[in-house]
Amino acid sequence: TCYEGIVSNIKYIMFMMHQTIVVVEDDKSIRDMYVWKLKLSGFKVEGAENGEDGLEKIEQFKPELILLDIRMPVMSGDLMLEKLRATDWGSSIRVIILTNLTKDEAPQKLRFLNIDRYVIKAHYSPEQVLDIVNEVLGIKVNS
Numbered sequence: 408t409c410y411e412g413i414v415s416n417i418k419y420i421m422f423m424m425h426q427t428i429v430v431v432e433d434d435k436s437i438r439d440m441y442v443w444k445l446k447l448s449g450f451k452v453e454g455a456e457n458g459e460d461g462l463e464k465i466e467q468f469k470p471e472l473i474l475l476d477i478r479m480p481v482m483s484g485d486l487m488l489e490k491l492r493a494t495d496w497g498s499s500i501r502v503i504i505l506t507n508l509t510k511d512e513a514p515q516k517l518r519f520l521n522i523d524r525y526v527i528k529a530h531y532s533p534e535q536v537l538d539i540v541n542e543v544l545g546i547k548v549n550s
Contacts, residue, residue, distance in 0.1 A: 408491035426544060427451045427470040431487065432505070433479040437528070441474060441505075444533045444541065458487025465497060472544055474536075477506045488520045501543055505536065 428450050432438035438454045444454045453468050456462035459482040465473060473491075477484040484504070491497035503524045510531060523543045526536060541548055 425451070426472075426546075427453070427468050428472045428474065428540070429440060429453045429455060429461060429464050429468060429470045431455045431464075431473045431475070431479070431484060432476045433457055434476075441536070444537060450540075458482030458484055461487050462490060462520075465491060465500065466494075469496065470500060472501045474503050474504065474505045474538060474540070477508055480512065485520070488522075492520050492536065503536075504541060520539060526541055 416465075426449075428443070428445055428503045430438055430452060432441065432454070433456055435456070438456065441453045442452045451468075453464045453470070455464045457479045461473070461475070461484075462482075475488060482505070488502060491500070494523045499521075501523050502521070503526055504522055505526050505528055507528050509527065524539055526539060531539070538548075
């Protein structure tokens with residue numbers, strides 16, 4: 408019935424409002440675009456401009472997922488992830504690498520740091536990245 412569909416949508420929105428994502432990206436326009444896109448989709452989102460800022464935000468907000476660039480000033484994404492994985496609170500947070508480096512160009516240690524997906528920014532639209540986020544978080548979106 409129509410009522411069941413409305414209840415299902417309300418449950419979905421309430422679930423999404425409890426899903427937190429931290430976007431760690433040094434390029435402000437790219438960071439802002441993903442923060443905006445994810446917020447419009449119902450997620451609670453925080454942005455960070457480098458790995459050092461990212462670690463602080465991640466410890467503060469305890470997200471379910473991190474979108475992480477690799478090449479950034481102050482602290483690179485791979486170093487941030489290495490430090491994150493060494494903590495009790497950050498050892499199992501889901502991570503999507505979002506970069507323009509090919510896998511061959513990326514630091515080899517990423518292979519050992521429990522990454523959920525490796526996404527090359529130039530190859531995916533923001534909508535496709537949102538689909539990957541939903542997939543990694545196990546969220547089924549009604550089409």
